[in-house]
Amino acid sequence: MKNRNIKLTIQYDGTRYRGWQRLGDSDNTIQGKIENVLSRMTEEKIELVGSGRTDSGVHALCQVAHFKTACLLRTAEMLDYCYRYLPEDIVVVRVETADGRFHARYNVKSKTYQYRIWNAPLHDVFERKYEWHVPELLDMGRMQEAALLFVGRHDFQSFTTLKTKKKSTERELFSIELIKEGSRISMNFRADGFLYNMVRIIAGTLVEVGSGKLDKNALADIFARRERSLAGITAPPHGLFLTRVEY
Amino acid sequence: MKNRNIKLTIQYDGTRYRGWQRLGDSDNTIQGKIENVLSRMTEEKIELVGSGRTDSGVHALCQVAHFKTACLLRTAEMLDYCYRYLPEDIVVVRVETADGRFHARYNVKSKTYQYRIWNAPLHDVFERKYEWHVPELLDMGRMQEAALLFVGRHDFQSFTTLKTKKKSTERELFSIELIKEGSRISMNFRADGFLYNMVRIIAGTLVEVGSGKLDKNALADIFARRERSLAGITAPPHGLFLTRVEY
CATH class of the missing domain: 3.30.70.580 (Pseudouridine synthase I, catalytic domain, N-terminal subdomain)
Structure with missing residues (x-):
């Protein structure tokens, strides 16, 4: 047994x-x-x-x-x-x-993902497999303001590429932390759970806000209309790290 | 022209x-x-x-x-x-x-190399291509003391795998800096020039001192006898970085 x-x-x-x-x-x-x-x-x-x-x-x-x-x-x-x-x-x-009752998926209280960006005209040779290279200078102030709009309990339907629409698309994002050190931007997302591609779409959306392509005032409408195509691009997978799982 | x-x-x-x-x-x-x-x-x-x-x-x-x-x-x-x-x-x-007279090799005043070690039982997945994984715990105090013996002008014949013995094997090592942050050890070597494999052999020798395999008191004798086989192993290439060239 x-x-x-x-x-x-x-x-x-x-x-x-x-x-x-x-x-x-x-x-x-x-x-x-x-x-x-x-x-x-x-x-x-x-x-x-x-x-x-x-x-x-x-x-x-x-x-x-x-x-x-x-x-x-x-x-x-x-x-x-x-x-x-x-x-x-x-x-x-x-x-x-x-403990016999411990379950790695059902017992999750929160998860944290980190998304890493290298924001400089040229990519970094040693981090190229672990960071998304974004050449245009991003406005951290604008990204910071936009990030706040994601925090809290929301319907994230616009920020996922879910296959089924039957399950709930509500999640609680406890915090988003943006840190810039030199050319490196780290974004830490902590939530009770994440939908399919959610971190990468939020990261892509924040980058579009930072580059001026998307206005942060459009975000409320993007949330409300529940449509993936309105949000920013899906950031590439190689910049994404699962950094913590809490039980 | x-x-x-x-x-x-x-x-x-x-x-x-x-x-x-x-x-x-x-x-x-x-x-x-x-x-x-x-x-x-x-x-x-x-x-x-x-x-x-x-x-x-x-x-x-x-x-x-x-x-x-x-x-x-x-x-x-x-x-x-x-x-x-x-x-x-x-x-x-x-x-x-x-300037027309600038020459990248002849005009070098000093060069700095960094050697990186991951000192923990398990290697780090993300640094595995850029750090030498040394599982046994190294004694930083002993390595620090041994490092001092390399600083200054010396005949480094025992710390090179030179092909010809005709050229001078004297070099001046201006400084060796050892830094430990978590499991990562960085060793910075600054000199007027380096012989073939010299940084890797000094790094390997310092690691043998740190693991207790080699006594630092043996170093004076190793220098004096001018024989490669007496020094420590040649540390692997993937931990070595050329970090600075000064003119």
């Missing part, structure tokens, strides 16, 4: 992968790679439940996941096994025994 | 390249890639003179080079041309018109 509940904290560089979620038996996804290693380790068929999916090309500083097992290995041995057999762009950084 | 002297400042990620120095006509070197673009731009055969070579896999935050040309393009146009046609891991960040 699989009566142990194991919690993993995972760091990954999403560049080479088709996102978190397993797509088939021998696919190139992060969940797939880890499940294969865990299944070999435990000699069981392991199903890994993540806190949520990340898209193709999106990174994680600390994704959280859990799985049930009957395997008796100590958590330190599990960590070593994962470190030895996972590719170098996926690292399980912590293995813990969790 | 090639009467313009153009100075370039160049940033590159050395991961994919066989080092700075051109090896043949269609090789995978940084000098080769840039010369090809400059030759097309100027419609001349361009010879680019760098401040020095960097090895295969070594990076640069600011390599400096010069070339002579009769081309009348403005420096801003040259910058744009290079940015458009160079691969994304090589960026010419500055183009300047230099």
Whole structure:
């Protein structure tokens, strides 16, 4: 009987992968790679439940996941096994025994994503895979003001590319933090949950406000009309990091 | 007549390249890639003179080079041309018109290299291509003390893999700075010049002192005996950055 509940904290560089979620038996996804290693380790068929999916090309500083097992290995041995057999762009950084009722997705209280931009005429050679290069100078004051309009409980229908329209598109955005250090802009988004592509569309919208392409006064109307096409572009995946999951 | 002297400042990620120095006509070197673009731009055969070579896999935050040309393009146009046609891991960040007597190699007053280490049991996913992962905890105090013994004018014969023994192996190391922030150790070496592999061998030697494998009291003897095999290992190239060239 699989009566142990194991919690993993995972760091990954999403560049080479088709996102978190397993797509088939021998696919190139992060969940797939880890499940294969865990299944070999435990000699069981392991199903890994993540806190949520990340898209193709999106990174994680600390994704959280859990799985049930009957395997008796100590958590330190599990960590070593994962470190030895996972590719170098996926690292399980912590293995813990969790309460039997712990569920990596259902128990999420908040999640934080960071979106990174390199705002200078030329891109940075060493950050090119982890930052969106925006050459036109962005007005941080305008972006800051626009960001405030997203904070709070809202219907984010205009800021998602959801496939179904049946589920609720309301979410509570607890905070957006914008930081500029040299040419690097970091935007931290903390919410009770995020819709599909939501962070990337908000990031793209803020950039359009910062470059003067979109007026912040248009945002109230964009929210009200509940239509994706009115919001800004979807920022590319390589600037996005899942940075924290709170339970 | 090639009467313009153009100075370039160049940033590159050395991961994919066989080092700075051109090896043949269609090789995978940084000098080769840039010369090809400059030759097309100027419609001349361009010879680019760098401040020095960097090895295969070594990076640069600011390599400096010069070339002579009769081309009348403005420096801003040259910058744009290079940015458009160079691969994304090589960026010419500055183009300047230099004095006719400026020589990127002969006029060097000092160079600074940075060597980066990730000192933690598990490597960092996002820095894995730019830091040497050393799992055993290093004693920074011991490394600091050992570093002082390298500063000053010395015969560095034991810390190079030179091919010829005819040239002088004396260099003046102006400073070594060791900084630890979290798990990241940065070592900055500033000197009037460096011998082949010298930074990597000193970095490897300091790591052996930090891990307790080598006693700092052995260093005076290692210097005196002028034999490469007595010093520490050659640290891997991917942790090394050319960070500054002063004229």
